[in-house]
Amino acid sequence: MLFRQLEYFVAVARERHFARAAESCYVSQPALSAAIAKLERELNVTLINRGHTYEGLTPEGERLVVWAKRILAEQDAFKAEVAAVQSGITGTLRLGTEPTASTTLALPVGAFCSAHPLAKVQVRSRLATKELLRQLREFELDAVIGYFGADDQEGLQVVPLYEERYMVVSGEQLLPQAATMTWAEAAQLPLALLTPDMRIRQLIDDVLTEGGLVATPQVETDSIASLYAHVGVGEWASIVPHSWLRAMPVIGRTRAVRLVEPDARARVSLAIHAATPGSVAARAFVTAATGLALDEFFEGSVSAEGHRVRAAVG
Numbered sequence: 001m002l003f004r005q006l007e008y009f010v011a012v013a014r015e016r017h018f019a020r021a022a023e024s025c026y027v028s029q030p031a032l033s034a035a036i037a038k039l040e041r042e043l044n045v046t047l048i049n050r051g052h053t054y055e056g057l058t059p060e061g062e063r064l065v066v067w068a069k070r071i072l073a074e075q076d077a078f079k080a081e082v083a084a085v086q087s088g089i090t091g092t093l094r095l096g097t098e099p100t101a102s103t104t105l106a107l108p109v110g111a112f113c114s115a116h117p118l119a120k121v122q123v124r125s126r127l128a129t130k131e132l133l134r135q136l137r138e139f140e141l142d143a144v145i146g147y148f149g150a151d152d153q154e155g156l157q158v159v160p161l162y163e164e165r166y167m168v169v170s171g172e173q174l175l176p177q178a179a180t181m182t183w184a185e186a187a188q189l190p191l192a193l194l195t196p197d198m199r200i201r202q203l204i205d206d207v208l209t210e211g212g213l214v215a216t217p218q219v220e221t222d223s224i225a226s227l228y229a230h231v232g233v234g235e236w237a238s239i240v241p242h243s244w245l246r247a248m249p250v251i252g253r254t255r256a257v258r259l260v261e262p263d264a265r266a267r268v269s270l271a272i273h274a275a276t277p278g279s280v281a282a283r284a285f286v287t288a289a290t291g292l293a294l295d296e297f298f299e300g301s302v303s304a305e306g307h308r309v310r311a312a313v314g
Contacts, residue, residue: 003075005039006068008032009047013065016054070275073139077279089116093281096124096132098146100200101268103224103247105145107297108161108270108289115288119281129199136273142282144271145289147199156271159286162294164241164266166204166259171234175255182261183211192219192227192236200266204239207264224248241266243298 011021012032022029040047047061048054057065093112097105102125109121124132124141129152135141137155148158168175168186175181187208193215194201208215219236221227228248231238245256270289272282 002035003072005035006072008035009039009061010065010068010072012036012048012054013057013061016056018054069139073273073275073279088118089281089284090118091281092120092122093279093285094122094124094140094142095285096127096135096141096144096146098129098132098199099125099222099224100194100198100241100244101145101147103244104162104268104294104298106247107292107294108145108285111292112285112288116281116284119284128197133271136271139273142272142279143285145268146271147203147266148269148271153271155274157274157286158269158271159290160267160269161289162243162268162298164243164268166207166239166264167242167245167256168237168259169228169231169240169245169254169256170237171231172253172255173234174237175257179257180260181257183207183259183264184213184261186237186239186259187213187215189237190235191215191217192221192230192238193217194224194227195220195222198222200241203264203266207262211262243268243294246298 008021008025008027011025012018015021015024018033019029022032025032036048043060043064045060046058047064049056049058095105095109102123105123105125109123113119113121124135127135129146132141132144132146133152133156136144145161148156152158168181168189170189174189176185193204196202196205205215219230221230224244227238227240230236232254234253239259240256242256242258270286272278272286
């Protein structure tokens with residue numbers, strides 16, 4: 001059995017099409033088919049149901065694709081480990097993140113790239129949590145930053161990064177002069193919120209539900225930039241994590257006040273695959289990210305002139 005055979009087999013399972021799999025592996029379709037047929041002979045099993053076209057994996061094929069992904073990931077990790085010993089960490093760190101956590105991503109990425117200047121980072125930020133976790137478990141991603149519940153952590157090493165608190169951001173005419181606002185008061189504002197399929201919106205809805213409150217946003221969007229644009233015109237308010245204000249400060253006549261009653265919080269964490277030794281780049285990214293003390297960073301004073309939220313965050 002050769003690594004090349006496993007690569008071809010995983011490509012067919014991923015693409016569900018022989019020609020596309022061959023193209024992704026930069027080989028001819030006959031060469032790919034011959035390699036997989038040889039793998040089946042060596043294992044004495046049928047891995048792929050074939051008719052005129054690809055018809056899915058056999059039960060044996062379903063089991064092998066799990067092992068093949070793990071074997072190939074370990075091969076890549078070994079190569080990266082050897083390269084790291086020789087010349088430092090190189091290659092590409094495949095990083096997934098919740099869309100709403102992407103606003104703070106530059107901090108750990110910057111620390112990682114400063115420590116490992118030969119490495120590159122590829123970010124995927126438009127995937128749902130379930131898909132991010134699937135790709136991480138199947139070695140399609142090296143690390144994921146997001147919100148992880150107890151049920152999300154099987155097979156993963158999860159490291160807390162920072163804790164989010166919530167702010168109302170809006171034009172001055174919609175907000176009180178006080179530094180805080182209750183969730184009940186916020187629920188009465190004309191709201192623009194992220195769409196219900198996004199994890200941060202689900203966390204916000206949970207807080208409201210627990211308080212017997214219901215928010216009925218007039219505007220819903222799946223874009224953080226669009227959300228800020230709507231808030232910026234002064235017609236709507238939004239509920240956002242306080243960490244956003246570092247990357248996306250409020251400007252002009254826009255203000256931010258802290259939400260209280262309750263003092264709701266959410267933990268943002270970094271997850272990598274629990275398999276050992278695992279990806280050397282992923283381990284290095286954990287070291288870089290956890291060395292930043294992000295909780296202290298986001299709780300630090302924010303310029304009153306630049307953000308106008310010093311009293312609200314402090």
